[in-house]
Amino acid sequence: MHHVISGQGPVVILIHGLFGDLDNLKALGKELEEQFTVVRIDVLNHGCSPQVASMCYESLADAMAKLIRELDCKEAILIGHSMGGKIAMATALNYPHLVSKLVVADIAPVAYQSRHDKVFAALESMPLNDLKDRRQALAHMQSCGVDDGTAQFLLKSLTRAEQGFSWKMNLEGLKASYADIIDWPTFSGNYQGPCLFVRGGDSDYVTAEHRQAIMIQFPTVKAKTIEGTGHWLHAQKPAIFNRIVKDFITAD
Incomplete structure (x- = not known):
């Protein structure tokens, strides 16, 4: 799995969401690298990481466990947003001995309905192949009914090619794996380590109906809500998000 390492101290791995890459949580990484070894990853089928046929959470957890071992550390703190949060949770549930703390941003350990068709x-x-510039790409996204914030985020994965542009992500692979990405498998145990869920006050990704599923799988969970933010809470109020995360992972 492609990754970038900075800082020194206990290992923290930052895991981005669907359609993203390792730059999505870069601001958080900069905030943490004075006290931690920060590892920002491209999830499989994203960025510069290998393309794979399956993105079920068991296999993604296996890949994370392999990375933690390759980093030659006994355990790591995992911080994930959206799909990245699910990968972090799956790793904590299947490999609890490798995860010292867990932070999950605006996602629950449940299956979701399809919401990315548009x-x-x-x-x-x-x-x-015909794109001249990013402005033209943005206009296309807007014409397809994608809101500006989401469009700007998605266009971060657009890169210049010999002719026109190409996607950094494996779009075909993500579409083929989408049913697995929105699903959530049944895990046998729970994660007893320190765990923080941070949700956006205006987001519908984590609601009261998810409380039981969270408590069963993560019984030590603490929860924070950042008011005035949606699903992209880490980008909308980065100072608050970064402080909440840093306070949690530095606490004894």
Whole structure:
């Protein structure tokens, strides 16, 4: 798995969400690298990481466990947003001895309904070879009904090619794996280590109906809500998000 390492101290691994890459949590990484060894990863099928056929959470947890061992550390703190939060949770549930603390940003350990049909349609219909610039790409996303904030985020994965542009992510692989990405498997045990869930006050990704599923799988959980933020809480109020995360992972 492609990754970038900075800082020194206990290992913290930052895991981005669907359609993202290792730059998504870069601001948090900078905040932490004075006290921690920060590892920002490209999730499989994203950025510069290998393309894979399966993105079920058991296999993604296996890949995370392999990375932790390759980093030659006994255990790591995992911080994940959205899909990255699910990867962090799956790793903590299947490999609890490798995860010292867990932070999950705006996602619950449950299966979700499909909510990215419009995004996939916009990405797949992008005229990559004919694009002249990013402004044209943004106009295409807007014409497909994708809001500006989401469009700007998605276009971070657009990179110049010999002719036109290309996607850094493996779009075909992500679409093929989408059913697994929104699903949540049944895990046999729970994670007893320190655990923090941070949700956006305006987001519908983590609601009261998810409380029981969270408590059963993560019985020591603490929860924080950042008011005035949606699903992209770490980008909308980075100073508050970064402080909440840092306070939690530095506490004894």
